[in-house]
Amino acid sequence: MTLAILGISCLAAVLSHTILFIRGEWDKHAPVLFHCFITCPIALICSLLAVGLYGITFMFIQVWLCYISSICLSIIIYRLFLHPLRDFPGKVSARLSTLRWMKTAAVDRKWHLEVQNMHSVYGDFVRIRPREISVNNFNAIRDLAKCARGPFYDVNYPHKSLQMTRDRNFHLRRKKIWQKAFSPNAMLAHEGHVRQCCQELMGYLSSRGGQPVEVTELMQRVTFESMGWLVFGKAFNMIQKGLSHPGFTQLRSVKQLGGLLLWAPWTLILLRNLPFLRSKATSWLQWCSQEVVERKQNPTMTHDLFSHLLDDESKDTDDLVYDSELAVVAGSDSTASTLTAILFLLATHPDKQAILQKEVDDMNIGGLPMPTSTLVNMPYLNSCINEALRLYPAVMSGSQRETGPGGVILDGQFIPEHMLVSMPTYTIHRDKRNFVRPDEFIPERWTSQSHLTLNPDAFIPFSVGVYGCLGKPFAMMEMRMVISSIMSRFNLRLLPGRPMSHEASAPAYDCYIIHIPAFSLVFEPRAGNIWA
Helix, strand or coil: CHHHHHHHHHHHHHHHHHHHHCCCCCHHHHHHHHHHHHHHHHHHHHHHHHCCCHHHHHHHHHHHHHHHHHHHHHHHHHHHHHCCCCCCCCCHHHHHCHHHHHHHHHHCCCHHHHHHHHHHHHCCEEEEECCEEEECCHHHHHHHHCCEECHHHHCCCCCCCCCCCCCHHHHHHHHHHHHHHCCHHHHHHHHHHHHHHHHHHHHHHHHCCCCEEEHHHHHHHHHHHHHHHHHHCCCCCCCCCCCCCHHHHHHHHHHCCHHHHHHCHHHHHHHCCCHHHHHHHHHHHHHHHHHHHHHHCCCCCCCCHHHHHCCCCCCCHHHHHHHHHHHHHHHHHHHHHHHHHHHHHHHHCHHHHHHHHHHHHHHCCCCCCCCHHHHCCCHHHHHHHHHHHHHCCCCCCCCEEECCCCCEEECCEEECCCCEEECCHHHHHCCCCCECCCCCCCHHHHCCCHHHECCHHHCCCCCCHHHCCCCHHHHHHHHHHHHHHHHHHEEEEECCCCCCCCCCCCCCEEECEEECCCCEEEEEECCCCCCC
């Protein structure tokens, strides 16, 4: 009798896997599955033990463990020998489970380096997860950009934002609204606020009197301040006054969970139900919600992002909250990391710093900060920004896409339907087939030494296609203004014996959005600087 019951349990496990779980997507239902297969059985076992039904308890444990072990065995056999991606190269452990990458992605936050290493071993098409292929081939970029988003973008389910949604109609409708916030006329209005942030930054750096400044946090403060104006039409007073802000503190705390997104998005969906992580996420979203409510109660502002979002007749308060989260995280965090990388690169390459300072001095005839109309025509400034974006792209692991019915052919390689594909930006940007001396900081590759850029189309820091970054105009304007202002007034110098003072390149953590660890620079006032 016992063997028969266990046999039925095994059969049920295999059938549930082959008929149910290998069809459709289950990532966003991770909490429900966890409760069904883990929480409820354990609760039942405890209840049976409490009433003294030891025989039934022992039988249930056998059936439960038999089911779990059988479904795991079925998954292993399927993923190794029957899966549509079985013929693609990659580590055997990666074919079996995303658990293989827990330490690399979620703890060490070095997923971008692991992917780069796998491509160096296995080639352009590598199976990095049971259902996902990583593609390091610039010829596939345009075709892949046409594919739909993968389950990675269900992480906020059931809520949605412009970024975190797989609903094409919702995305297109939201995209039209966001585009208004970054139109040429809107950018003119935003420019004044960015200029004010730059002036406050110059005042703060001047007040330091050549003392060391922790750059990573300072750039985060600058971009968070500018996001306050862009998104909510208000100042947070975080630069000159050095005030702390609850939203800023919570954002830095939540960012540490980014590695979970790269490891397995479903783990974040599952783990945010735990009290500790839920409190972090809840505090952050509560702040976003409070800002949204305050902004909705102030209809007099007309130039910020929310002036356009609130005009959407189909607006939902929860979606507005997640849109505000997107704007603050993507707009401030990614730009701050790029600014930090640029300053590090210029400090470690004084010859490049001198060239940029000369260009700034030659062009700066109207005071600081210079207008965007001048900055866009400064080739070396823009080359330095592009080169930093190449070496340290904001999203180093790229974006996840899902192949449609019938599959897709990427540069001659067929990818079966309903499979996940990602294109690792960091790896592509540092591929010697695309860029000569790819690990070196050479701004001239974008101007006088264009032969060092073999495939310009492989430069994709803002992604491409329908899901490309809409905030690019604002990010570029802010980076141009901040860097040109600093170069006009200060020389950058690393501190001997301090963190990163002997690094050939800045270490970077992959938290979905890149993070440059803390380091300090000395901002020495330039001799004879007429703008000081």
